Amino acid sequence: MTGLTFRKKAEPEERLDLSPLVPAQLAGLSAADIAGLKVGTSRLGVTVGDIFEVSGDDPATIRFEGGSPRFDRIGEAMEAGEIFVQGDAGMRLGRMLKGGRIVVSGSAGDHAGSAMEGGVVRIAGNAGDRLGGPLAGEMMGQKGGTLIVGGNAGARAGDRMRRGVISIAGDAGPDAGSRMIAGTLIIQGRAAGTPGRLMKRGTLFLCGGVEHLAPTFLDNGPADILILSVMSRTFAAGEVGSVPFGRQPMRRYGGDTAVLGLGEIFLPL
Amino acid sequence: MEIAWIDGKPATRDEALRVAGDLFAKARQPFICGLRTDVSGLRAALALARQAGAIVDHGASSSIYGLISAARDAGAFLAAPAEMRRRADRVLIVGDDAGRVGADVLKLLAETKPDLGVETRKSGRRFLALSRQAVAIDPGSDISHLDCASKDVVDVLGMVRAKLAGRRVAEGPVGAGAVETLAAFLGEAGFAAIVFSPAEFGEIGTEMILGLAGDLNDMARVSTLPVVEWPDAMGAALVATWTSGFPLRVSFGRGAAEHDAQLYSTERQLSDEGEADLVVLVDALAGETSAVSGFARPTIVIADDPAGPSAAKVVFKVAAAGRDHDGVLYEPRFGSFVGVTGKNQSGLPTAAETLDALAGTLGGTAAEAA
Incomplete structure (x- = not known):
């Protein structure tokens, strides 16, 4: 058996909802059944067969050959299996992911990893706004799992994060870690805006510095080297990989005291 | 008085409705925006959007x-x-x-x-x-x-x-x-x-x-x-909420209302990234004109003061709610809606009547879609 491959025929003229293309929903479907699945978001009723050439027969491994910023909701609520996207992904990549792995060779749109609960999302390029964050009206963002971005992230990364790890190799847009409840957000580049605004708990590593730190974060002095080295070794041995703060002395700030004030931001000394 | 134009040339209202209906028939993703109208107009716009599978937003929703x-x-x-x-x-x-x-x-x-x-x-x-x-x-x-x-x-x-x-x-x-x-x-x-x-x-x-x-x-x-610069945007958000369940930025592309504050915003839909291939601009309140400008796509304008009929494919001149006809408008002083008497009853069709007539050209009635 070989994994299912969805080869893009042409750039779609409308946004596509690819949430049906996850292992659990494709299991047991014939090629004709899969080609007939509706993935369009307009009244035209676009199907899988209109957009992709489909080959393979094992839905546990899914491959999109040729991505698009209009490929929305890839891997939504996936419980197990693997999805590889060769190219870009659209909005809500890996939203509510429960398990398995999603790998994107290009960039992803807004709300990647939104409210994910487990598994791994790895984006080689950039991510849009609200990385891991909740959709409108939801009370929690990322609740578990690991979310890794090789490039930069947009505004409000880690908004209302509750558990899990986000690692951003590049810079972060304005107000990363806003309203965090718990979890760990690592930004290896520079953090724009006011990170940690309204965070109650959780940990923010801002390894490349920060544009502005709110006065409701208090300087707690140099951070405990031992704890940081233990954390960096743990990350290095796992999905996240090497992080700068294993060899970089950091200063700890506690806040946001405008709300509960039990969160922490680490900045280079 | 001329009340409709096609490609900048005067036309009868029926001809303009037929051409506008053809634009809807060819469109993959209509976008109804502006939404500067009274409660009747907003309800008609949302009903048309539901019937046509359109995206809906107010032109100044970013202000609220x-x-x-x-x-x-x-x-x-x-x-x-x-x-x-x-x-x-x-x-x-x-x-x-x-x-x-x-x-x-x-x-x-x-x-x-x-x-x-x-x-x-x-x-x-x-x-x-x-x-x-x-x-x-x-x-x-x-x-x-x-x-x-x-x-x-x-x-x-x-x-x-x-x-x-x-x-x-x-x-x-x-x-x-x-x-x-x-x-x-x-x-x-x-x-x-x-x-x-x-x-x-x-x-x-x-x-x-x-x-x-x-x-x-x-x-x-x-x-x-x-306090908001465009109070009618708040009124539109309230009407959209009680009609669709969401405060604007709604798509009816798949029938049921779907909300996404980023995807379905006016700014995005009118940018190069937007999916809209037909724009319906509703601007039928007295006072400042809509914050929406630029017609890079085929556009139908429904306005009380259509500044440049040649700018759009189809233009309908309509009465301004609360000035040219009675209307129910959002009143920020009370945080609610009030009835406003039109002191200059013009006899022009209202935005709601025009939107309903447009829905009628698509088959079915707006009332059925609402």
Whole structure:
């Protein structure tokens, strides 16, 4: 058996909802059944067969050959299996992911990893706004799992994060870690805006510095080297990989005291 | 009088409706925007959107979305000016925009005194502005000013929240004395109103302001009084909510309403990234014209004052709600809708009638879709 491959025929003229293309929903479907699945978001009723050439027969491994910023909701609520996207992904990549792995060779749109609960999302390029964050009206963002971005992230990364790890190799847009409840957000580049605004708990590593730190974060002095080295070794041995703060002395700030004030931001000394 | 144009040339209304219907038939993703109309017009626009599988947004929804998002995510103590006129003994004016955008509200508050509530009646009304620009209100008013740049206001209000909760803060843009003054001004109020423009502070800043009011309600009576530049956008959001379940930025592409504040915003749909391939612009209120401009796509304009009929493929001239015909409009003073009599009944078709007629060309009626 070989994994299912969805080869893009042409750039779609409308946004596509690819949430049906996850292992659990494709299991047991014939090629004709899969080609007939509706993935369009307009009244035209676009199907899988209109957009992709489909080959393979094992839905546990899914491959999109040729991505698009209009490929929305890839891997939504996936419980197990693997999805590889060769190219870009659209909005809500890996939203509510429960398990398995999603790998994107290009960039992803807004709300990647939104409210994910487990598994791994790895984006080689950039991510849009609200990385891991909740959709409108939801009370929690990322609740578990690991979310890794090789490039930069947009505004409000880690908004209302509750558990899990986000690692951003590049810079972060304005107000990363806003309203965090718990979890760990690592930004290896520079953090724009006011990170940690309204965070109650959780940990923010801002390894490349920060544009502005709110006065409701208090300087707690140099951070405990031992704890940081233990954390960096743990990350290095796992999905996240090497992080700068294993060899970089950091200063700890506690806040946001405008709300509960039990969160922490680490900045280079 | 000419009331319809096709490609800039005068046409009968029926011809224009037929061409507009053809545009809908060919469109993959219609987008109905502007939405400057009365409740009937808004309902007709939403019904047409449902029937045509269109995306819907108000042209100035970005001016209210900070408030909508923050209130939806974190809750809000919201008041209407008419209520604060009678209750508030302290008014905190936050930021540089509130004095301009909320000039009418502040004038109303400056010209009256609180007369409801034992605590508020005995002290008159005091104002405090936390802003860089001075706020111009009635010279006889009791107003103080704390200098603070707009970009620092959210930090300062965070410091006030920390102070009220007994938590420490670091050095900020204002000194401890100013934070103490703000905390005392609000905490000692019989009923305080916080006046601000959500567009100045965005979602997270607005959430900080709403959170401050929430914190204060553990010890005092406080409410917020957001002022917005385009009040009809708030009316459109309310109508959209009771009609579709969502406050604008809604797509009916797959039949059921789907909401996405980023994907379905006017700014995005009219940019190069947007999916819209047909734009319907509704601009039928007296006063300033719609914030929407530019017609890079085939466009149908439904307006009381179509400035340039040649700019759009199809143009309908309609009556302005509340001026040329009776209408139900959002009234920010009451935070609700009021009936407004048209003093200049023009006899032109209304926006609602035109939208309904357009829906009629698509098969089925707007009423069936609603």
